[in-house]
Amino acid sequence: xxxRITSFLYENKILSEAENGFRKGKSIDTAVQSYTERIxxxxxxxxxxxxxxxxxxxxxxxxxxxxxLQKLSYYGIRxxxxxxxxxxxxxxxxxxxxxxxxxxxxxxxxxRSSSLDIEQGVPQGSVLGxxxxxxxxxxxxxxVHNAKAVMFANDISVLISDSDARELPIKIDRVVTELETWxxxxxxxxxxxxxxVMSFHNGQPHFLAKPLVTFNNTTVAYTSETNFLGxxxxxxxxxxxxxxxxxxxxxxxxxxxxxLKEILSSNFIRNIYFTKFHSLLWFVxxxxxxxxxxxxxxxxxxxxxxxxxxxxxxxxxxCRQLFKEMNxxxxxxxxILEVISYLRRHHQFVELNSNIxxxxxxxxxxxxxxxxxxxxxxxxxxxxxxxxYNKLPDYIIEIESYxxxxxxxxxxxxxHTFYSVEEFVACNCVTRSAEY
Numbered sequence: 498x499x500x501r502i503t504s505f506l507y508e509n510k511i512l513s514e515a516e517n518g519f520r521k522g523k524s525i526d527t528a529v530q531s532y533t534e535r536i537x538x539x540x541x542x543x544x545x546x547x548x549x550x551x552x553x554x555x556x557x558x559x560x561x562x563x564x565x566l567q568k569l570s571y572y573g574i575r576x577x578x579x580x581x582x583x584x585x586x587x588x589x590x591x592x593x594x595x596x597x598x599x600x601x602x603x604x605x606x607x608x609r610s611s612s613l614d615i616e617q618g619v620p621q622g623s624v625l626g627x628x629x630x631x632x633x634x635x636x637x638x639x640x641v642h643n644a645k646a647v648m649f650a651n652d653i654s655v656l657i658s659d660s661d662a663r664e665l666p667i668k669i670d671r672v673v674t675e676l677e678t679w680x681x682x683x684x685x686x687x688x689x690x691x692x693x694v695m696s697f698h699n700g701q702p703h704f705l706a707k708p709l710v711t712f713n714n715t716t717v718a719y720t721s722e723t724n725f726l727g728x729x730x731x732x733x734x735x736x737x738x739x740x741x742x743x744x745x746x747x748x749x750x751x752x753x754x755x756x757l758k759e760i761l762s763s764n765f766i767r768n769i770y771f772t773k774f775h776s777l778l779w780f781v782x783x784x785x786x787x788x789x790x791x792x793x794x795x796x797x798x799x800x801x802x803x804x805x806x807x808x809x810x811x812x813x814x815x816c817r818q819l820f821k822e823m824n825x826x827x828x829x830x831x832x833i834l835e836v837i838s839y840l841r842r843h844h845q846f847v848e849l850n851s852n853i854x855x856x857x858x859x860x861x862x863x864x865x866x867x868x869x870x871x872x873x874x875x876x877x878x879x880x881x882x883x884x885x886y887n888k889l890p891d892y893i894i895e896i897e898s899y900x901x902x903x904x905x906x907x908x909x910x911x912x913h914t915f916y917s918v919e920e921f922v923a924c925n926c927v928t929r930s931a932e933y
Contacts, residue, residue, distance in 0.1 A: 515638040518650035541874035556651035666708035736785040786832030840882035
């Protein structure tokens with residue numbers, strides 16, 4: 498049933514592009530990237546930008562079954578299929594079961610509570626549960642106008658922007674009213690304690706517009722930093738707080754590897770690296786990896802320390818060859834991989850020079866780079882991706898399959914250990930005449 502429904506939804510383009518959770522080709526990376534990219538674009542145009550962050554309380558537990566079936570019917574899931582979902586949702590029961598082992602007798606005693614009817618919500622832990630939740634909230638973005646909505650499951654974030662600071666409060670009130678109206682109509686409630694608002698800026702916080710924001714009759718306080726889908730985001734879109742948080746976590750992993758190195762095999766330690774270190778490193782590096790300067794250098798120093806620990810070499814041993822031997826990407830190489838891969842996969846952002854002019858130039862296969870007003874936007878994933886993509890060898894650019902493209906790009910980055918974006922751009926190995 499899941500495969501049939503998802504095929505129907507994708508073929509008819511029913512799911513909102515604002516939703517990034519539980520969807521093929523979507524992830525936390527795409528959610529954070531689309532949100533931050535919009536902020537960078539508006540600030541590049543010197544437009545006031547306000548972000549409201551909220552999430553739905555008891556996301557899966559309080560879905561109205563009748564409302565859900567009506568929504569399924571509206572999307573075209575009718576007749577027998579709709580009746581199947583009615584049978585799936587209604588007349589379900591739940592109880593609590595506790596098992597207790599008796600060590601003396603070896604018997605297991607089982608205690609069960611009386612069962613209760615489940616009158617709302619979707620089964621958690623099921624394949625269909627997340628999909629039904631997405632369909633329930635699918636039309637929320639269409640009911641909120643003059644704002645950019647980004648959703649990941651039950652996390653809802655909206656961006657409101659205007660060049661006129663006097664119009665901004667009016668627009669915010671209208672957006673909040675539309676959001677509250679939709680939530681009330683659909684029996685949804687936001688978690689007020691987790692609702693925050695932020696006024697974004699590109700380095701001039703003294704001239705910020707901070708209109709009053711009232712949500713559910715409660716005034717929401719402005720903050721300069723908040724947690725957004727597992728990362729620390731600031732009103733200046735600088736990543737020092739998130740990188741410091743990562744550095745603290747990496748230090749703990751480093752201590753763990755140091756403690757276990759003497760009792761575990763090198764292969765096992767390498768697995769711990771990928772499980773505990775690499776997973777943290779990779780998480781949304783698409784966005785924070787371009788911070789540059791001392792910030793990413795700090796993470797690279799910790800990564801080098803771990804590599805030396807795993808390989809058992811002297812603390813002053815150069816690491817470039819060690820990265821190659823262990824088949825591990827540096828933090829900057831991983832960033833380059835994710836940025837270029839993102840640009841290639843989401844190619845709606847891409848316009849080639851050959852589409853702009855008909856001249857048979859050497860750079861006709863390059864991505865066309867638009868003029869940028871501020872240094873602030875030059876840190877964006879799309880703008881950085883353009884510059885990095887245009888430095889790739891032809892044999893990689895000409896690969897049509899995304900999976901093969903990413904595989905060859907990763908192999909290329911493993912062969913050339915980069916410690917900075919500038920190294921990648923300036924490297925002689927990154928030329929149009931490069932051969933495999």
